[in-house]
Amino acid sequence: MRGADYLAYTWRNISRAQLRLLLTVAAVVIGATLVVVMTSVGGGIQRNVLEDIRSAGGLNEILVSGSFGAPPGAAGSASGVLGDSAIESIADIPGVVAVLPEIVLPFGLTQLTYDDLTAQLLVAGVPPDRTAPYGFTASRGSVAPGSGQVVLGAGVAERFFDANRQRATPPDLFGQTVTLVTQRFGGGPSGPPQAAPGFGAPAAPGFGAAPSQPQRHEVPLTVVGVLAPSGTQDDYTAWVDVDTVLDILQWLTGRRPDPASSGYQALRVKTASVDQVRPVQQAIAALDFQATSPLSVQDDVNRGMLVLQALLAAIGLVALIVSGLGVANTMLMAAFERTREIGILKALGATEGQIARLFLFEASFIGLLGALVGLALGWLLTQVINAIVLSYLAGSLGAAPGPPRAVLHTPGWVPAAVIVMAWLVAVAAGLYPALRASRLDIARALRAD
Amino acid sequence: MQHRVHSPAGGARCWFLGDTKPSMIVLHDVHHTYRVGSQAVRAVDGIDLTIDSGAVTCLLGPSGSGKSTLLHLIGGIERCQQGEISVDQWLVSRLPPPELARYRRTYVGFVFQAFHLLPMLTAVENVEVPLVLTGAAPAARRARALALLDQVGLAARAGHRPDQLSGGEQQRVAVARALIAEPRLLLADEPTGNLDSETGEAIVELLLGTCRERGCTVLVATHNEALAERADRQLRLRDGRLLPTPAKA
Numbered sequence: 006m007r008g009a010d011y012l013a014y015t016w017r018n019i020s021r022a023q024l025r026l027l028l029t030v031a032a033v034v035i036g037a038t039l040v041v042v043m044t045s046v047g048g049g050i051q052r053n054v055l056e057d058i059r060s061a062g063g064l065n066e067i068l069v070s071g072s073f074g075a076p077p078g079a080a081g082s083a084s085g086v087l088g089d090s091a092i093e094s095i096a097d098i099p100g101v102v103a104v105l106p107e108i109v110l111p112f113g114l115t116q117l118t119y120d121d122l123t124a125q126l127l128v129a130g131v132p133p134d135r136t137a138p139y140g141f142t143a144s145r146g147s148v149a150p151g152s153g154q155v156v157l158g159a160g161v162a163e164r165f166f167d168a169n170r171q172r173a174t175p176p177d178l179f180g181q182t183v184t185l186v187t188q189r190f191g192g193g194p195s196g197p198p199q200a201a202p203g204f205g206a207p208a209a210p211g212f213g214a215a216p217s218q219p220q221r222h223e224v225p226l227t228v229v230g231v232l233a234p235s236g237t238q239d240d241y242t243a244w245v246d247v248d249t250v251l252d253i254l255q256w257l258t259g260r261r262p263d264p265a266s267s268g269y270q271a272l273r274v275k276t277a278s279v280d281q282v283r284p285v286q287q288a289i290a291a292l293d294f295q296a297t298s299p300l301s302v303q304d305d306v307n308r309g310m311l312v313l314q315a316l317l318a319a320i321g322l323v324a325l326i327v328s329g330l331g332v333a334n335t336m337l338m339a340a341f342e343r344t345r346e347i348g349i350l351k352a353l354g355a356t357e358g359q360i361a362r363l364f365l366f367e368a369s370f371i372g373l374l375g376a377l378v379g380l381a382l383g384w385l386l387t388q389v390i391n392a393i394v395l396s397y398l399a400g401s402l403g404a405a406p407g408p409p410r411a412v413l414h415t416p417g418w419v420p421a422a423v424i425v426m427a428w429l430v431a432v433a434a435g436l437y438p439a440l441r442a443s444r445l446d447i448a449r450a451l452r453a454d
Numbered sequence: 455m456q457h458r459v460h461s462p463a464g465g466a467r468c469w470f471l472g473d474t475k476p477s478m479i480v481l482h483d484v485h486h487t488y489r490v491g492s493q494a495v496r497a498v499d500g501i502d503l504t505i506d507s508g509a510v511t512c513l514l515g516p517s518g519s520g521k522s523t524l525l526h527l528i529g530g531i532e533r534c535q536q537g538e539i540s541v542d543q544w545l546v547s548r549l550p551p552p553e554l555a556r557y558r559r560t561y562v563g564f565v566f567q568a569f570h571l572l573p574m575l576t577a578v579e580n581v582e583v584p585l586v587l588t589g590a591a592p593a594a595r596r597a598r599a600l601a602l603l604d605q606v607g608l609a610a611r612a613g614h615r616p617d618q619l620s621g622g623e624q625q626r627v628a629v630a631r632a633l634i635a636e637p638r639l640l641l642a643d644e645p646t647g648n649l650d651s652e653t654g655e656a657i658v659e660l661l662l663g664t665c666r667e668r669g670c671t672v673l674v675a676t677h678n679e680a681l682a683e684r685a686d687r688q689l690r691l692r693d694g695r696l697l698p699t700p701a702k703a
Contacts, residue, residue: 006586006589007586007589007592009592010586015573017575018574020574021574032464069603137465251696287678289518316643329641345570346572346573348570349570350529350559350572350583350587351555351558352564353558353559353564353583353584353587353631354555354557354559354560354584354587354588354635355555355557355587356551356552356555356556356559357552357555358552372592421535447526447531448531448532451531451566451568451570
């Protein structure tokens with residue numbers, strides 16, 4: 006019997022019970038849709054986490070963190086100090102191209118204002134003479150911010166909102182004066198200063214303290230350069246010289262950190278190539294410094310995501326397997342209803358194998374149809390969810406740096422996997438009915454109603 | 455004269471035949487019993503029979519005499535519990551299931567009292583079924599099916615489904631289906647049982663005329679005495695046993 010004939014007979018038989026087909030396929034559709042959506046959740050998490058990692062820095066960069074901010078004499082303050090000698094030691098490691106010390110103010114601590122526009126962004130204090138050797142390139146002006154100056158990342162201008170919290174047309178800031186604004190909520194002139202998270206400053210006022218008026222610290226800065234786009238978090242960073250950041254921290258915490266004694270907050274280390282990241286990272290760890298790299302984090306994330314993806318896919322797979330019970334029931338009903346027809350076919354010379362294959366073709370059809378519709382529905386759902394989330398994020402003033410990202414992402418392997426899984430479940434479900442039908446006694450089957 | 459009968463699956467048996475004429479169908483001490491609840495019913499009780507090639511033979515007898523069962527046993531629809539049945543080169547009683555299916559598919563044509571057409575197929579598609587099962591090319595099998603429908607007078611109804619055909623038309627389609635694979639043996643179980651006399655007569659005419667034309671061996675189980683009169687030989691059964699009946703001259 007030819008394949009086309011199996012298909013033709015399958016279509017004829019399935020067309021006779023359309024409602025039953027619809028309900029059976031619907032169960033498979035639900036299972037397939039769930040697999041798509043659940044794996045897309047995992048895929049979205051993985052993609053966004055990996056993009057966060059990549060945007061934090063290039064894959065050939067290593068971030069060395071130290072004990073910046075701990076008061077002198079505090080336990081552990083002597084180890085991990087990223088001072089000049091640490092910088093020299095790390096720069097001497099084979100494979101290291103450049104080292105950039107930095108002190109970064111956390112996102113949300115400061116705002117950049119220009120006329121009545123406001124932007125939230127990262128502010129990093131760096132030695133101006135180290136930015137060019139590290140590889141910073143400017144699309145306009147200079148890469149080295151001197152005193153009273155700022156170099157902006159390529160995407161900073163897009164981050165401005167107006168007084169009505171609407172996204173503003175990106176202003177041309179090159180050569181303009183912008184203001185770095187820091188706020189604190191102190192208890193008045195004599196009240197204790199506020200925390201600068203991560204900088205070891207005094208804690209916030211205790212519970213029950215009377216609410217205080219915010220105090221503003223404004224630093225006017227001239228924009229002397231705009232960096233070329235890098236595709237990383239640097240595009241949404243303002244670069245100032247170290248002293249500007251230290252001044253802000255002193256105003257915030259009442260204490261001015263000293264890089265000479267307590268070192269820098271972090272060192273960015275650039276390697277000659279991605280292949281050298283791991284050996285350089287190990288060498289830095291051997292110097293008793295904490296070093297992380299987007300590459301190693303990416304590897305860890307990928308490993309963890311595999312487990313997460315598998316778990317999420319398993320949830321969807323359970324639904325798919327349950328739908329197989331529906332397929333089995335439908336095929337058993339079909340075998341029962343078509344007893345006489347099976348007898349006729351066998352009397353005319355159909356083998357047991359041909360009868361079984363007819364039923365397995367029907368089961369396969371149900372599985373594949375359910376998989377295809379489920380794939381389409383799952384894709385549609387992910388698009389709808391992403392559209393809703395993106396629409397919400399686009400209007401959010403407090404969004405993190407970078408363009409809004411979709412939360413669901415369907416990995417490339419999912420469509421094929423869904424089709425194969427649905428087909429296997431359907432065929433497995435149809436196996437018993439197929440074998441039962443194929444072994445019917447011909448004479449008894451012919452006597453059936 | 456001894457005839458050596460070979461099973462397609464291998465092995466050989468020798469049968470002593472009292473007749474010098476080569477016999478197509480040979481039954482030797484065939485028994486077949488049904489279980490109905492706790493009771494055993496002897497449907498075929500020790501039948502010895504030979505039927506010549508090309509002959510039209512009628513099986514007559516009251517209901518429950520074993521006519522249909524005998525047809526089923528010869529046609530390979532059921533397997534006898536005791537005895538031997540050989541049809542030409544096929545040792546039917548010993549064939550394994552796949553070979554039995556091949557025997558039915560390529561060697562035997564069936565016409566049933568209840569027509570037994572597949573309801574979801576059209577008339578021409580029903581006729582094609584035996585060739586579909588053999589994997590014949592679609593164009594060739596469609597052409598043959600249409601030619602046979604034309605021969606039975608139903609060319610204009612090729613696209614109709616069984617529920618759109620009369621009883622007589624359905625049986626014509628069944629006859630065409632039985633003949634499409636050019637069987638050497640045609641088994642008809644009460645082919646006119648569900649038809650009025652006029653229609654039944656037409657079917658008989660068609661069946662016997664077509665088969666004689668093709669040189670088919672025909673075995674018909676029937677209550678229809680008029681049909682029996684037209685057969686080359688009449689065999690009467692009662693309670694699963696053959697009654698002595700002289701062959702027609």
